[in-house]
Amino acid sequence: MEEFLEKLAEALDEETPICADTVLFELETWDSLGALAVAAMAKEAFGVTLHAEDIAGLERARDLFDRLTRGA
Amino acid sequence: MNFTFHGKRITGCLVVIPENEVAFADEMENYDFPVKNSQRLMRGIGLDRRRVVRSATTCASDLCIRGLRHLFEQGHLAPEDIDALILVTETPDYFMPPTSNVIQGALGLGHDTLCLDINQGCAGFVVGLAQAFMLLDQPAINKVVLLNADTLSRTASPKDRNAFPLLGDAASIVVVEDHPSRDDTIHASVKMDGARHQAIMIPAGGFRMPTSQTTSAPKKFDDGNSRSLNHYHMEGIDVLNFVMEDIPPLVDALLASAGRSKADIDYFMFHQPNPFMLRKLAAEMEVPIEKMPHDLVSIYGNNSSATIPTAITHHLGEATLTRDFSLCLSGFGVGLTWSAMLLRLGPLDFCEFLAFKE
Numbered sequence: 317m318e319e320f321l322e323k324l325a326e327a328l329d330e331e332t333p334i335c336a337d338t339v340l341f342e343l344e345t346w347d348s349l350g351a352l353a354v355a356a357m358a359k360e361a362f363g364v365t366l367h368a369e370d371i372a373g374l375e376r377a378r379d380l381f382d383r384l385t386r387g388a
Numbered sequence: 389m390n391f392t393f394h395g396k397r398i399t400g401c402l403v404v405i406p407e408n409e410v411a412f413a414d415e416m417e418n419y420d421f422p423v424k425n426s427q428r429l430m431r432g433i434g435l436d437r438r439r440v441v442r443s444a445t446t447c448a449s450d451l452c453i454r455g456l457r458h459l460f461e462q463g464h465l466a467p468e469d470i471d472a473l474i475l476v477t478e479t480p481d482y483f484m485p486p487t488s489n490v491i492q493g494a495l496g497l498g499h500d501t502l503c504l505d506i507n508q509g510c511a512g513f514v515v516g517l518a519q520a521f522m523l524l525d526q527p528a529i530n531k532v533v534l535l536n537a538d539t540l541s542r543t544a545s546p547k548d549r550n551a552f553p554l555l556g557d558a559a560s561i562v563v564v565e566d567h568p569s570r571d572d573t574i575h576a577s578v579k580m581d582g583a584r585h586q587a588i589m590i591p592a593g594g595f596r597m598p599t600s601q602t603t604s605a606p607k608k609f610d611d612g613n614s615r616s617l618n619h620y621h622m623e624g625i626d627v628l629n630f631v632m633e634d635i636p637p638l639v640d641a642l643l644a645s646a647g648r649s650k651a652d653i654d655y656f657m658f659h660q661p662n663p664f665m666l667r668k669l670a671a672e673m674e675v676p677i678e679k680m681p682h683d684l685v686s687i688y689g690n691n692s693s694a695t696i697p698t699a700i701t702h703h704l705g706e707a708t709l710t711r712d713f714s715l716c717l718s719g720f721g722v723g724l725t726w727s728a729m730l731l732r733l734g735p736l737d738f739c740e741f742l743a744f745k746e
Binding site for chain 1: 421425428429432433549550610611612623624625626628629632633664665668671672
């Protein structure tokens with residue numbers, strides 16, 4: 317989880333610390349660029365393909381982690 | 389579908405670019421997003437300036453005609469030597485007749501000039517080249533002019549920040565000829581998946597969904613962008629996934645079938661969706677980013693199937709007049725269609741830009 321949170325912060329270029337309970341759409345960087353960056357990170361680091369609707373349906377950082385570790 | 393070609397070469401390349409330059413920084417107020425957020429997008433994606441036609445009636449064919457006249461005047465090309473004219477475009481003058489016929493008529497080319505329109509976009513340079521090489525196998529065809537031209541800037545909604553600030557206009561004119569003494573083989577591969585055709589499309593305006601008051605009404609989407617069904621639409625994340633999943637294996641398989649490795653390639657001259665995506669693609673392919681020009685969208689915009697000739701002319705330009713380069717080309721986009729080609733390019737008779745004044 318720690319490693320995932322670091323990768324997420326790096327992908328989003330987010331300065332405020334992200335924890336498992338962080339509400340994603342409250343982050344300033346959770347925008348169209350953020351969605352692209354997260355999709356690219358999912359592919360690179362987890363080999364998972366995320367679609368726009370997958371990303372739109374996420375609430376907290378832990379939901380994204382669950383989605384990525386559950387696999388494609 | 390894999391192709392091999394023998395005894396063919398590109399002999400010249402002219403890229404016609406509108407003189408009119410616009411900057412994303414000047415348009416940020418037009419979008420329904422905070423300027424600070426647009427500035428973040430500008431840095432992250434690599435948006436900056438782009439070249440677009442000024443007039444709402446300037447067509448891709450106008451750029452082609454201007455460029456071809458320039459080549460005639462410069463003595464780079466003789467009208468009577470053109471055996472076939474291929475136009476790859478998604479922005480034709482009309483549904484009918486073919487725009488290549490319109491160009492032929494405007495230039496007074498002979499009745500034996502074969503004119504073909506191909507409806508392809510970002511993968512269309514390789515598709516057009518493959519078609520040109522196939523035509524050259526005919527004894528009566530010795531010289532083919534391949535036109536890759538679009539005015540995509542006229543297709544997107546000015547309130548759609550996912551598309552409008554990315555798109556530019558251009559026409560490339562590439563001369564392709566038989567060259568029997570050339571012994572190197574050109575390898576190409578083209579793949580298509582119409583099941584994903586909705587990832588990049590203009591939904592209305594054809595015969596499936598004719599334009600109406602309903603299709604013309606702008607709609608604001610949850611992502612903050614507004615567009616109508618008459619506008620260009622791209623599902624950015626689906627396109628990113630497509631590029632990352634389908635391009636690396638396409639290039640790997642083509643290199644393997646040609647018995648070549650990535651180290652043999654001087655430049656990976658790829659379609660230009662944006663610098664962000666090309667950096668990700670280069671990393672995924674383990675290609676040094678210096679070998680993959682990726683900054684064209686920041687200068688010209690994504691000008692559809694003309695991006696590869698634009699990248700070649702911008703980055704190699706005059707160097708192609710005196711030496712040859714081992715290139716891997718790849719295009720990917722609307723269709724979905726993805727294509728790649730391995731070829732030696734140069735020495736060329738000409739490789740330059742022409743500014744299009746309106």
